[in-house]
Ligand SMILES: Nc1ncnc2c1ncn2[C@@H]1O[C@H](COP(=O)(O)OP(=O)(O)O)[C@@H](O)[C@H]1O
């Protein structure tokens with residue numbers, strides 16, 4: 485192995501685990517991968533993780549990726565972290581977390597979100613300022629929850645970070661974030677590219693507690709500190725990129741820049757189900773998040789709280805393998821086990837209807853897939869409409885969806901998405917799109933290359949096209965009907981436990 489080979493490492497620190505990809509910076513070849521799990525705790529709508537565990541997992545995963553790649557540590561030239569979005573990390577004077585992070589799917593902050601959304605001129609004004617209306621996931625709502633429920637901890641905070649900022653700071657010693665992940669806080673103005681002083685005033689958050697926002701693009705924020713280099717077994721000279729949120733990094737891995745527009749909207753099936761597209765204009769829809777992409781363009785996104793984890797829970801409850809499934813037929817499942825974000829039903833619980841004596845348990849599992857897929861695809865229709873496209877227009881429907889995330893590896897997921905969308909799918913051959921997108925950001929930090937162009941040259945988004953199948957209008961209408969009828973109940977449903 486020639487030592488002149490340049491290896492970059494992309495880290496995906498997501499809800500359930502950290503994945504690190506060691507990539508040849510010239511060719512994009514994935515040489516090695518490392519993984520380490522995270523612990524998520526909580527009941528009654530709480531979802532928390534210890535940021536120190538993310539750091540330990542990052543170290544484990546990066547070391548495993550370099551080992552798996554069989555490359556000398558000296559050949560590693562760059563690293564970037566992409567993280568689960570929105571989580572609130574509060575730091576004390578010693579730079580360590582004051583408490584576990586409040587995660588994106590922690591719904592306790594729903595009342596604070598609703599109260600914030602009514603302030604500063606209401607939803608339309610929030611959309612114009614920040615791109616998004618506060619919902620329970622947004623960091624501003626979590627900060628308000630902390631102020632109201634643990635005021636002593638909020639007062640003691642000397643730093644407020646997002647998950648990926650926390651890890652980048654551990655790598656470099658720099659308090660820095662990027663516009664993409666910052667756009668998920670609801671205190672960053674996506675129109676102005678700066679923290680919004682009115683929002684900070686409203687939530688009593690001192691700007692001095694926040695990280696600097698690095699510019700978009702191939703941003704190098706520093707090199708490894710001595711402690712980080714020692715922990716990772718890498719040279720101190722390794723360039724560290726600003727990194728971003730996991731969905732923004734997936735867009736980079738797919739080679740989506742503003743010019744990619746809506747040709748290939750993306751559906752990601754992970755703990756969250758997300759749908760997003762790269763756009764030049766920022767669509768304003770209060771039911772969607774108007775995030776920033778890493779390249780200075782926009783990444784409108786719809787996010788559901790209940791995707792692969794919720795469906796896997798149904799498989800476990802039914803004692804079935806996740807692929808042991810048939811279409812739901814008359815059974816409808818709304819698998820909103822964690823409450824729901826899109827639609828905004830933070831207090832919802834799961835709902836099952838249409839059971840008979842003869843119901844096949846595999847149909848109940850099939851209906852859970854359908855309910856989760858419907859919820860994501862419904863957000864897709866909303867996203868297309870917000871971008872001025874008619875989702876029912878055959879010319880729009882013929883455009884392939886790119887399907888990524890852990891669920892895209894499962895046949896039941898791909899077949900359900902095909903059947904409910906009636907669209908062709910592109911399933912990229914590469915499975916770790918977030919980590920690969922982060923690797924492209926790391927490559928940009930090393931050479932100054934445009935990360936989106938780099939990922940495009942690497943071809944990380946390429947994959948086979950699965951042709952469309954006839955859309956299952958009956959299943960779609962059945963689920964839509966149940967959701968519509970149940971919404972009043974789901975709005976006021978029991979707290980999740
Ligand atoms: N072969 C598979 N078939 C179906 N689902 C899968 C498969 N492999 C992984 N998953 C699902 O992928 C999820 C993890 O996906 P991932 O995108 O890594 O999630 P996250 O980023 O939220 O941690 C798990 O919840 C699991 O259910």
Ligand SMILES: O=C(CO)[C@@H](O)[C@H](O)COP(=O)(O)O
Pocket residue numbers: 498499500567568569570588621668729730731754755756757758773785787
């Ligand atoms: O909240 C969002 C997007 O707004 C989620 O997509 C999180 O970013 C978590 O992602 P995964 O762990 O499911 O990948």
